[in-house]
């Protein structure tokens with residue numbers, strides 16, 4: 578690991594820029610100083626999950642840019658774009674406290690001017706799981722992430738394992754399109770009771786929050802059953818679904834065990850697997866996942 582050489586800026590020194598030109602100028606100056614540049618793309622409403630990426634970036638790189646942009650092109654027509662939580666001042670304060678150098682917070686018209694007409698589509702990986710439930714979602718994600726990577730041109734960009742399929746798609750896109758720079762994926766941050774942190778958790782009532790625990794519980798169940806030697810993957814899938822379906826207020830989109838690279842459902846246990854779940858709880862649509870690793874010598 579490379580240790581940061583530049584001192585983190587004092588909280589007063591964090592830059593907040595809205596235009597591509599301003600972002601590029603500041604980043605070019607950092608690069609000219611020989612600093613390693615990090616990018617943490619976010620949609621804001623920052624919680625401890627986002628901030629774990631920001632903190633890791635601040636530990637590992639010299640100059641950390643955080644983008645805050647609620648990306649309209651990744652929301653479907655009946656999704657929560659208008660209501661998506663926005664907390665800009667609190668986000669800036671949190672970034673300052675972490676030692677972020679630059680926040681890039683463009684307007685929608687900066688990222689998508691009237692004449693905008695180019696989108697990135699990935700075949701295969703985008704068609705399953707979240708892609709099947711949210712048509713067009715990953716087209717919007719891939720397009721905005723490619724734009725952010727082109728604007729910032731980071732040496733390292735940071736993504737959360739919480740959005741497992743998203744980081745897999747971004748890795749594939751960067752490989753397919755020969756994008757320079759490294760992608761680092763950071764672990765999911767959870768509440769003590771297992772609930773994965775999400776900006777959408779704030780939509781949950783107290784009862785719904787309890788119901789939402791069934792997502793992480795069904796993932797743990799899958800991990801326990803498979804690491805204990807269960808070989809009937811379809812049975813484990815049915816058990817995950819049964820746990821979710823018996824929880825009032827949970828409407829399941831999918832609960833499955835897949836190959837961690839292709840994200841295709843598996844039929845037999847393998848050394849590396851990933852359990853994934855998506856469900857609506859109240860008006861919050863939540864996703865979660867858990868990697869499952871079997872020891873090679875069994």
Ligand code: AMP
Nearest residue numbers: 619620621626736737739740765766774
């Ligand atoms: P978002 O603002 O939801 O687009 O998320 C921005 C980044 O934070 C993405 O790379 C997410 O995967 C990551 N992230 C969101 N929630 C968590 C979490 N609970 N733990 C770790 N990373 C997260």
